[in-house]
Amino acid sequence: MAATDMSTAKLYPAIIENLNTAVLLLDGALRVTYLNPAAETLLALSARRARGLALGDLLPEARGYLEALRRALANQHPYTEREVSLRLPGNQEPVVVDSSVTPLSSQKLLVELLRVDQHLRITREETRLAQYQANRVVLKGLAHEINNPLGGLRGAAQLLEREIDSDNLKEYTRVITGEADRLQNLLKRMLTPGSPPQRRMINIHEALERVRSLVLAETHQGIEVRRDYDPSLPELSADPEQLIQALLNIVRNAAQALGGKGVIRLGTRIARQRSIGHKSHRLVARITIADNGPGIPAQIMDTIFYPMVSGRAGGSGLGLSIAQTLVNQHDGLIECTSRPGDTVFTVLLPLQP
Ligand SMILES: Nc1ncnc2c1ncn2[C@@H]1O[C@H](COP(=O)(O)OP(=O)(O)OP(=O)(O)O)[C@@H](O)[C@H]1O
Ligand SMILES: [Mg+2]
CATH class of the missing domain: 3.30.565.10 (Histidine kinase-like ATPase, C-terminal domain)
Structure with missing residues (x-):
């Protein structure tokens, strides 16, 4: 039994090093004392260079987030915050992470950061693409349905115009053909993207x-x-x-x-x-x-x-x-x-x- 426990315990560092979650250990002044490879990737900083740096220097715009870390340390209360947006130096777009914070002592704070933005973005894009496709099908069907009778209406109005002598009445048939043309133009624009590139x-x-x-x-x-x-x-x-x-x-x-x-x-x-x-x-x-x-x-x-x-x-x-x-x-x-x-x-x- 004891032997198994020993070998499992030896595995712990390897487990932390191989996690996809970024793991940081901070001291009482929120200086980095440890970060795993996932955290190195997230912060684009080697563990060697990061050690001793204040987290505030790495995340200069995350004042609210740092304040929450300080509170957790002072109160010794663990907490989790979802979809925190952090602006990292050198990154134009902020990254979105789920953040779990656990005080290990008054001088040691464990921070876990899991990137969720890629996942959120992909879900959002997939939903959008599905909506556009559904839209296109409905629209094309509708445009076809309107297009055919419209051609008939326009033709009939033209025939009528030829039969009428009064200019006053011709004014009405011209309204019909004019408006039919406008609608047909609109429909043509709706149907255009149908052809394959x-x-x-x-x-x-x-x-x-x-x-x-x-x-x-x-x-x-x-x-x-x-x-x-x-x-x-x-x-x-x-x-x-x-x-x-x-x-x-x-x-x-x-x-x-x-x-x-x-x-x-x-x-x-x-x-x-x-x-x-x-x-x-x-x-x-x-x-x-x-x-x-x-x-x-x-x-x-x-x-x-x-x-x-x-x-x-x-x-x-x-x-x-x-x-x-x-x-x-x-x-x-x-x-x-x-x-x-x-x-x-x-x-x-x-x-x-
Ligand atoms: N760069 C922009 N700045 C502000 N509003 C915009 C911008 N681009 C689009 N919009 C808004 O989005 C709406 C939809 O644009 P869309 O091109 O689909 O239609 P439209 O310009 O109203 O008509 P159409 O392009 O068919 O003549 C616009 O009416 C406008 O209110
Ligand atoms: Mg437009």
């Missing part, structure tokens, strides 16, 4: 430059479109027309939101080992379209990629749903974050199909 190798920067000049030509001089391209981005296999359409819909929205004055920033980067939905990709192109306009109205933020959702007078609310469909057809995804003065649309496209 005609892929070839394209340079994403050429597509962005096309979009840039199109938008500049149709907007005020007060709008500036800056670029921050990563020239090492390889070519990608895509339908150039579809991709330009998708990007144009996003950039045009940005220009419209700016209302004549402001800055749009177009950026490209490579992301490695990025998953889109449940599929993981070795290399992904990240295209960002950012503007410093008023931001997306809060009440439509969760539904902007749905058809017929618009916050703009005269908007048909199709631009983003079409863009999302086109990008989905390329196995990609469009995401969006927005606050006043900083709205960012991110288009993710796998570089190897």
